[in-house]
């Protein structure tokens with residue numbers, strides 16, 4: 001029987017970050033010694049006390065269905081965190097917890113976006129934003145930002161992209177993949193346009209703790225009451241608490257939006273795992289002692305990797321301010337040929353070549369809307385990063 005899939009499936013692709021990681025994983029399963037700098041996943045273990053909270057939940061039989069949007073304790077713990085660390089006051093009914101921040105954003109788009117609605121996404125962007133907008137039936141409007149301005153969208157660029165169909169802006173700072181982080185003044189300039197043009201903002205702040213060189217992070221919703229009324233703050237535990245596999249993200253914003261997201265969630269996944277809910281409640285109430293150590297180690301790797309990439313033939317790399325990705329410009333390598341005579345025409349070809357010839361997994365910049373770049377995660381142990389760079393040097397030197 002010829003199975004006809006829903007047309008929405010033809011409009012989207014699998015997540016390229018996850019696809020790149022899966023490719024590296026498959027090679028490793030076949031015994032190939034691959035160093036994967038693909039997926040954005042801390043190599044650190046979940047803090048011990050958080051794990052203990054999860055184990056205790058299982059032992060105490062905390063293993064049943066939960067309220068869809070999360071337990072009152074966890075929603076309150078999110079409010080307390082946002083007030084304490086970000087200077088934004090929310091009530092528990094303004095908060096929903098979901099199966100990862102990815103799920104939170106998906107629920108938000110399903111709750112807000114009608115067919116034909118436009119969602120503004122500055123490029124380079126995290127791979128999932130445009131495809132999630134498409135799944136919701138909306139139209140992603142990509143705003144190119146320039147490397148010279150550190151890949152940060154200006155108020156003029158935002159203003160020019162807004163039309164009567166604009167529903168939402170997705171802002172991600174610090175950014176995956178570039179590590180660009182907006183200062184308070186830069187956010188204020190964008191906020192002025194947001195309020196004037198009366199659009200909503202999804203502020204994805206999942207990398208807020210991973211900032212370097214003394215950068216001060218500002219929560220978008222904290223800028224003014226007018227901005228607060230238009231913002232849905234998104235965050236999660238994957239990055240700052242090394243809890244990727246536990247799957248816990250959250251959103252906070254206007255009550256009617258959160259209620260609509262809860263409807264979507266109640267008809268799809270219901271609550272996140274009860275065990276994760278307990279562990280997350282503990283984690284948010286007890287800021288991780290391990291965090292400063294993790295940030296210091298990411299910083300050390302950032303400096304090493306960015307310098308080392310800049311010394312590779314045909315590669316330049318700017319220093320990111322946050323997150324755990326290097327985003328080198330490799331445009332001078334495009335058009336070159338491998339020894340076997342294959343032309344490296346795109347960043348996808350280059351990522352494939354590096355996987356084949358150097359056994360190093362990277363993600364093509366084109367997947368983030370930035371052809372001519374590669375993304376390398378430095379959430380990997382230092383010796384592996386050193387070895388990866390050495391292998392890349394050999395492979396890139398062999399290009400003709």
Ligand code: PMP
Pocket residue numbers: 040099100101102103126172175176204206235236237238244247248249
């Ligand atoms: N936002 C950004 C910018 C990300 O890089 C990611 C990937 N980790 C997420 C959201 C989703 O994270 P998670 O679903 O693991 O909470």
Ligand code: GLU
Pocket residue numbers: 015017018038039040041102126127128176
């Ligand atoms: N967000 C991480 C990344 O960009 C995890 C994988 C994903 O969900 O995209 O690599």
